[in-house]
Amino acid sequence: MDASLFKDRDIFQKCLENIQKEVSRSKEDFLQEHFSKYDDPSLPPVWKTMEVVSFGMLSKLYCNFSDVDVKKAVAHSFGLPQYLYLETWTKCIAVLRNLCAHHDRIWNKRFPWKPQLPKRLPLAWIDTRSLRPIKLYAQLCCLAYLEQSIHPKSDFKEKVIALLYDKSQTITKAMGFPANWQEEPLWKE
Known part of the structure; x- marks a missing residue:
């Protein structure tokens, strides 16, 4: 995850630490398989990582995202x-x-x-x-x-x-x- 994509770096860092904890404690087979094959980068691709991230964490990430156009696109996709x-x-x-x-x-x-x-x-x-x-x-x-x-x-x-x-x-x-x-x-x- 790229810190430059977020407004508040401190919030981003706390989110990243929590995401890493959630991923590391997950017992999901797809994550176990991922880590048996790859050890770099420390987090799996976002489409795997977001499977185990809490809704509250998704909310914090979305609210802290700096690119307003992307935020608008996400909001528009929900009507x-x-x-x-x-x-x-x-x-x-x-x-x-x-x-x-x-x-x-x-x-x-x-x-x-x-x-x-x-x-x-x-x-x-x-x-x-x-x-x-x-x-x-x-x-x-x-x-x-x-x-x-x-x-x-x-x-x-x-x-x-x-x-x-x-x-x-x-x-x-x-x-x-x-x-x-x-x-x-x-x-x-």
């Missing part, structure tokens, strides 16, 4: 018109993922990161006017949007709807869900 949306969304999703992985409470949590929420997007989206971005609903909307851009036939949205089907509006409101949220284009399509 996002600005790279800043993807930066904030990946930070939020990394936090949500970690909370879930550690069985933390998320249902009425105030999240530390607020995703930037555009008014319009190329794919099905939501009305953001009365949305509370620090609540779970905003995080799930970002996740659902990215999921539909990656895998349009995913059943993620159906599973969220089914999970919340019989919950009272008091509970869904505590999670930041507006009334009739299932009628939003993002959740209907």
Whole structure:
């Protein structure tokens, strides 16, 4: 990895150290095979390395990348018109993922990161006017949007709807869900 591609060299160095730890402790067969054949460079090619890197680390790398045109291209590939949306969304999703992985409470949590929420997007989206971005609903909307851009036939949205089907509006409101949220284009399509 080339440090000159990143804005903050200190952040890059910490990321690189963490990536090297993640790769060295991985028991993945493809990495074991790689290291049985090669010992230079110290990291496998990026397409192998990224298989074992955490989502949080990917978020940090993306946010620290210095080439704005590349960041824009990545964001556009997910149907996002600005790279800043993807930066904030990946930070939020990394936090949500970690909370879930550690069985933390998320249902009425105030999240530390607020995703930037555009008014319009190329794919099905939501009305953001009365949305509370620090609540779970905003995080799930970002996740659902990215999921539909990656895998349009995913059943993620159906599973969220089914999970919340019989919950009272008091509970869904505590999670930041507006009334009739299932009628939003993002959740209907």
